[in-house]
Ligand code: ADP
């Protein structure tokens with residue numbers, strides 16, 4: 001009886017379980033039949049939220065760390081060699097950023113602002129990257145503590161607006177000075193730019209050359225009117241400025257050694273026709289019925305060329321330039337188609353047209369040892385040329401060496417005290433970030449940044465030290481204005497503007513979505529992985545500790 005009961009119970013238990021299972025299976029099938037919302041393609045990688053903002057900040061800080069050591073007159077240079085095997089030695093922020101081949105999507109923004117600073121004002125490319133990196137670094141603890149990025153962005157924008165107004169207010173105008181005075185003022189600005197470069201040792205020499213070149217082209221906006229010719233070899237002091245055009249060319253024709261190599265105040269004839277027999281021979285088809293007529297054809301050809309050459313001679317020109325060929329005959333008849341001056345520069349013969357009154361153009365012939373050296377010298381001169389042009393156009397300058405940055409920092413801190421609420425903290429952080437410029441100048445020169453910065457803060461707070469910046473030779477502080485460490489105001493205005501915009505842009509991104517289809521190159525896949533983790537932003541350098549300080 002008892003055994004029967006047990007069997008009955010276990011049977012009904014079995015039935016119960018079966019029913020339950022069927023019920024759940026039914027539910028599962030129904031659930032599976034429901035339409036699902038598929039938003040993104042399979043394999044799409046998204047990372048979002050606070051962690052994403054922080055990881056982008058980390059990547060940007062790593063980029064800023066990479067160029068940090070190049071700032072200022074005691075900054076170091078970077079040697080970069082690419083997969084093609086070419087080597088570049090540079091101190092220029094924009095050049096380094098371009099060559100670093102950054103793949104991190106957020107960090108790429110820093111490359112863009114360096115490039116835009118380079119094309120807008122020509123100098124301050126390291127500064128802009130450093131500032132953006134520092135703004136973000138200051139923002140990081142707030143983001144981690146749960147501050148909404150938009151609050152930070154608003155305060156940063158206010159701070160940047162205030163800072164730029166302050167620069168405009170304090171900048172000193174060089175308008176209305178005599179040409180000689182202006183020249184020496186502009187040379188000071190150029191020398192400040194050049195002092196951080198490889199050719200910094202000869203900054204006065206090159207600064208006056210750059211000023212002369214810029215003044216030679218007058219008000220013309222086209223930068224390519226200042227040509228730079230690089231001739232390897234020799235000393236950098238062998239470089240010279242041509243108030244006109246210079247190009248590589250040697251003439252060789254019968255008797256050219258005897259011809260003069262130098263002409264004074266001679267006319268120059270510019271042609272676009274051949275001074276050779278060749279063309280008539282090739283451009284015509286002539287049918288002759290009598291072989292005797294042939295001579296007359298040949299004579300006609302000669303007459304054409306003699307006619308052309310007679311006209312050249314009558315014009316009184318001593319120098320003839322033509323886009324097309326000048327044959328041997330032409331060089332004999334004219335007596336001379338030499339140029340103003342044909343001079344040996346290194347291994348090359350150069351035609352030099354100095355002092356062209358109508359054409360406003362200038363050429364700098366650069367000399368120096370290695371190719372990399374001349375290349376970097378050319379980039380440095382480009383910076384200096386841009387600076388002189390900017391200073392000439394906007395004609396307001398600010399003290400360099402971190403002086404203006406310290407002054408802005410002091411001003412913003414004072415302003416922050418008048419604000420109630422969280423914004424006070426954010427503007428204070430912005431002010432602190434501005435100090436990165438003097439701090440890095442000290443760091444790169446081997447001085448104690450804390451010590452120098454304390455002195456600077458104290459001096460600026462006293463109310464009469466607004467022009468005090470880092471004294472790069474002794475490690476103390478000095479009046480940058482009196483020491484002629486000047487920068488055009490537009491360099492700072494543009495740098496602060498661009499750096500703030502970049503920082504705000506990066507802070508406002510809270511999600512990165514990577515479409516799997518666009519993942520063609522291997523490098524981009526790596527970038528994708530890094531974007532999620534906030535790893536180093538460089539291709540093929542994962543794991544390397546970038547932080548230095
Ligand atoms: P960037 O690419 O930003 O122009 P640089 O390497 O050219 O970077 O460094 C520029 C910084 O160096 C500026 O802040 C400038 O004021 C400073 N600087 C230049 N010359 C001197 C100097 N003689 N003494 C102190 N600071 C200087």
Ligand code: MG
Pocket residue numbers: 123124125193196383
């Ligand atoms: Mg510079």
